[in-house]
Amino acid sequence: MEKELRLMKGNEAVAEAAIRSGADAYFGYPITPQSEVIEYLMAQEPHKRTGMVVLQAESEVAAINMIYGAAACGKMAMTSSSSPGISLKQEGISYIAGAELPCLIMNCVRGGPGLGTIQPAQSDYFQSTKGGGHGDYRLVVLAPASVQEMYDFVEIGFDLSFKYRNPVMILADGIIGQMMEKVEIGPQKERRTMEQLIKQCPWATVGKPATRERNIITSLDLVASRQEAFNLKLVKKYEEIKEKEVRFELINCDDAEYIIVAYGSSARLSMKAMDLLRAKGIKTGIVRPITLFPFPSKVLFDLADRVKGFLTVEMSTGQMVEDVRLAVQFKKPVEHYGRVGGVIPSPEEIVNALEQKIIGG
């Protein structure tokens, strides 16, 4: 069968991927720069295509709690928003993590804090990778750097979320959401039948038959010792995720003397900078974390033995740089370069930053 290629916005690709991956539901609330997700879904009438439920909720808070309700039934449910909306969802995300439910959340990040701007940013790194809501929990965080990855990470994200019964976040930004690129569209997957769902998710609250005990979905335990045991169980799960699910891309690292560490759209900007640096004879490579949690610490730790320094490029005042420093453990200098508030760093600025902060530093 010939591949189906389309030119799509990142936001549209996420929406199409949700339908194609056999998702059961999308609940969301419009916010720039990701409103195309729900607009596309509504235009596609997925209830006719696959029976998928799509609903515009009254708020981000309601939307994430609809996700909770759907996920607690074992359903494949997804929501998306942008930074201020993701902040509103944090309570629900914490509950979903606490109740060990699978779901997919896409954050098309814009500049903050507060209402901030609607332009692209990567300033939600801490929020996404260190918890975000209350309590000790982690999300699996996937950082797409292309529209194709926006598409592909939906199915990967759902798979991971069900494998570990943990919410998964796709951390995009205004650039990835708004740009159009070539996307290879996969086949339509069938939505699971109720029998398949019950087999996959015996814990789902779908009505208690006489043949089993009741299923309860909760994040509450008033007995401190039991809650502690549960927290430690979560830690074990996160350790397993760290061991098995790290993803990253190495670009021209084999002969590199300098490494740019960048994810998402910053990685794309950095690729241009890398070309400019190499044209000047500065052997530069890129480590592109694809999973931000789990973070690809080991590859950075190992690279530190044979390169001269690292520059992180983020559209933030410096968030991922802390994880890079932890990974490198002071073996080599690690500096940060970023533009913020919706300003996008130019490849030339990145070149200057590497030359001044690392080579000249």
Place this chain on the structure above:
Amino acid sequence: MTEEIIIAGFGGQGVLSMGKILAYSGLMQGQEVSWMPSYGPEMRGGTSNVTVIISDERISSPILTKYDTAIILNQQSLDKFECMVKPGGTLLYDPNGITRHPERKDITIYKVAATQKATELGAVKVFNMMVLGSYLKIKPIVKMENVIKGLKKSIPARNHHLIPMNEQAIEIGMKEVEKV
């Protein structure tokens, strides 16, 4: 081959759809493409621009500060983007409403009076296709057959009967373009 293009004008000129058709044409030709619009407050009534990249290789940054070609459709955009054309690059503009014409000597400048022509022909809706035609005349990076395929992909099926009109507009644009 990598061609990095900025198309800039004001809202309602069809800047974004012109970029989309160009990108889709590249896609139909088997190339890598990216289309990155300006979005946000400026798209509501103000300026509108889109960066289109067509390449034989994996595209790095979809956002650029230097372009091989700038397609300029109003004064504001000319003021902003003229200096961002790479030395030896190309600038194509519509002189309609332009009071300060491009001045650079190290780039090749073309103009097409597409607004005027489109008004004369009563074909304001396909103004942007005339400009696209002019660009393709200067830089035939995509074959006409792929442009038609791109058009079919970007225009909703209910409007496919308008494709011949778009095709004619492209041809007019090809004829009307002149080197400055």
Place this chain on the structure above:
Amino acid sequence: MAKIRGAIVVDIEGCKGCGVCIPACPQSVLDLAKEVNGKGYNYSYMKNPEACIGCANCAIVCPDGVISVYKVKVA
């Protein structure tokens, strides 16, 4: 004349001694015991069992569902 006789069984350990059943009884059958259950509550009991007609009013107002009701027709 057929007469209705009733009786209740209180799950003594489940009873919290709230006494809501007492005014619900049309026959003034119930009262709280002088003794307490394991939780320390004075539990409900039939002080006047002969008067019970098995109407179940006590049971249906019992917040804890600790009252079972039995009823027979006596010829």
Place this chain on the structure above:
Amino acid sequence: MAEITIKDIIKEENLVYKKSKVLTNNTMSYCPGCGHGTAHRLIAEVIEEMDIQSQTVGVCPVGCSVLMYNFLDLDMQQAAHGRAPALATAIKRLMPEKFVFTYQGDGDLAAIGTAETIHACNRGENITIIFVNNGIYGMTGGQMAPTTLKGMPASTCPYGRDIEMMGNPLKMTELVAQLAGTYYVTRQSVHSPVNVRRAKKAIRQAFENQKLKRGVSFVEIVSNCNSGWKLPPVKANEWMVENMFPFYPLGDIKVEGQLVTK
């Protein structure tokens, strides 16, 4: 004929009332005399009588009934404070053939969850909402609720609710009755046998309505809070009759999608 003894009466064949099988054996965590227990029992009885235990999913609130899932033998989800109608919306939309209900107190439904309540009601989700209103926050220790009566003391209005300072008590039930998405809206209580019977009938109706797919069925139960009100259980019920019912009058407010005119 010999006189019949108690022992003769208490036989399996003479049993006319016992605890529903849809209730678990766990002792309910509520204070003595609390209406929550009765309300739980009625829900369990209705589900048992309709034989829909295997088709029912319940949503618990935050508040005293946060642990409701310990007492009902049903598949249940525990929602964040106020968000139960959002969960129920998703459950019902994804499994329209199931019976879905939320159980919410006045803090949950009428304060923090006002938006979720109003919008689920306005969309006309085919769910049952049970709203227990005792005019106070029980679990957190007797603070003022949106439904606290004028002049009624609570720990955050120890001199009684001052309308000028704290605003008016909120009649959520009348409010949702105004929305096109509600099909059945009623206010009941569970303090006396006759009221329990009426409340049970209302809950039954509210569950039966889900089959019609005509919108939300909303049952308010005006209840007591002996601890919060600092009254013994029987006295609390008397206080409720004298003080709560004049402001929160019992009876149907909307039936078959039509407001009841009195």
